[in-house]
Amino acid sequence: MANMAQAIRMALHYCEDHYALQDVFGEDVGAPLGGVFTATQGLKTAWNSPLDERGIVGMAIGIGLAGDRCVAEIQFVDYIFNTIDLLKIAGNTHWVSNGNYSLPIVLMTPVGAGIRGSIYHSHSFDAWATRLPGWKVVMPSNPLDAYGLMLAAVKDPNPVLFLKSKALMRVRGDELIPGEPEDEKTLKKMIDAPIGDRTGWNPQWPDVEEYVVPIGKAKVTRPGRCLSIITYGRNVLMCNQAADELHHEGFNVEVIDLRSLMPYDWETIRESVHRTGRVLFVNEDTEVTNFGEHLAYRVTQELFYDLLSRPRVLAGKNLPGIGLHPNLEEATVPQVRHIKEAALEIINEVP
């Protein structure tokens, strides 16, 4: 079973061969390293850019304007902030040009906490990302979705931000990518670069097939009746675990992996909350002006009379950063125990 880094790599390989992807670039993205999380190892179109995030985003916009397909990487999302105005330009290019230009670019970047990354390797970007109109934003929680969303992103004629949870990079899923060898070790031998000297090394790509996860479609990862938990990225795994534990305690909780933040799958959220009457939004970005707040607002507007308790948002604390010590990190961003606490509070609330 591929991990997420391998899945992204195979997706990009597929896009090189089938979707005319011409450039995969960013800091240390090319040989010999293939990205600090190895997500671009062995790709024939991968190259190392100068250490210049504005240059990376500008280059991507220019390539998109010329009509070529590229996937650019910001090495850690913590370093994307000095490109915000360029991201705004990418988002407004089609709109402000009255439809004259489209911008088919993909920008991928590792996000979030969970790898003991301290202040500058733990940032989230989902709330920021949803404030960049004109961009589509996706955030997979498992390797298969990462593969399918990457194919969708490269195919899409609009700019797509592909947020990849750092903490999930080495996590394996439980579903094979179509064409992926069943044995993990075989896959590793085929596509992981050897330690040490890599000159002359070439990957042997498995014959992976087209598998597209449509942008804007959520997935129910745990069906349930008494509470809807809406989440994405690495929090999906935590929410699944919380739901499983609550299941043993007799509570039947639904978990929805949003997968796409823009556009988001309102129909799936609406149907679920309509049924359960209770909802919890979980993500890691800071809690003030958080994307979950937007969704909670919409729930109160459109499902107010279906609700049996107040909608809640469980998100990162509104702090300037995430401290390195586990005590600090775990008190800052949602953990399984926080999710369970919040879930029980909502379930036990008497209307």
Added chain:
Amino acid sequence: MARMNIARNKSTKKPLARNKSAVQKSENQKAADGKKARAGGWGLELPKELLLEMHRLMVKSRVLEERLIKIYKAGEAYFWIGGPGEEAFGVPLGLLTKKGQGPEYDYLHLHYRCSPTMVALGMPMIDAIRLIMNRATDRCTGGRNFANHYCFPEWNVVPVSSPIEVQYTIAIGTAWAQRRRNGDSITIVSGGDAGTAEGDFASCLVWASRKGSELPMLITVQNNGWGISTPFQGQHGETHVADRGKAFNLKTMVINGNDPVESYVKIQEAMEYIRRERKPILMETMVSRLYGHSSADGLNRRPEEDCLELFEQKLIKSGLLTDSKAKAIWDEYEKEAREAQEQVRQEPPPSEESIWDHMFVDNENGDWRKF
């Protein structure tokens, strides 16, 4: 009338000290250039038709800009910013561009003073007027953006954007797409002098000059000596902005952008090099800013060298043009501009519903209320 405007300013045309031309290149090339260099006379060593064509386009561009200013002053537009004073550089730039759509043709990453280049490319005046008057018929932005923020995909004129200097980091991308195609097309990027203090200018030099990955780019800086109200000396330690290219092993040029002949010859020389060698050139061009920064700046004529006035006088004195022929050209464009304004007045404004148009390609819904 625009032409009288120019005549009134005759007394103010003292050449600026900083308008010295200095081309930094190999001794061999200097010698070669010596033969074609201006040998006294009128400095009009280009074919007569070309000189008259440049004059005609410069007049057209000036009349257009002065019309845009009038539209603003009459309260029929919310804002003006533009390029009167940059015609002698902008017109030859447009004429020398390999015009077309897609990476086989030149890309133009322009800023908000480039109407001369657009006019030389063939933009009808009425399109600039629709833009400044924010009509539904504004083909560049659908009534969304400021004057001189053009977008013409059929000529690879990518959207002009207000944030200063971003075009310099975006331009490297189209140049990259051209580099891999092995053709002769290039990417042209323009901006002002003050904006070169932004990191994007440095980014452009870094990415354009990487060894073995040099980009086919004409990087221009239109130095008008000002950033709104801050003079050049107030924000630059370097003698010429172009000098900064030397650290990146770029070929650099400083040219007199108030002389259309020098501009034409130097741009042509630069473009030939870039098309052939697939390497960048940094060109600084000294220009004037005849109506101040923008409509926020009073819109009065400034006592700076007027490239069009100088050029027209030279053409007349040298016998290539007569007073009455010149007047006829000004009158013709005055009429065209006035009529265009009258027509645009009748055209509809953008509708309220149109705000959601083109959020995503093919008008895929972008309104979250409808997700």
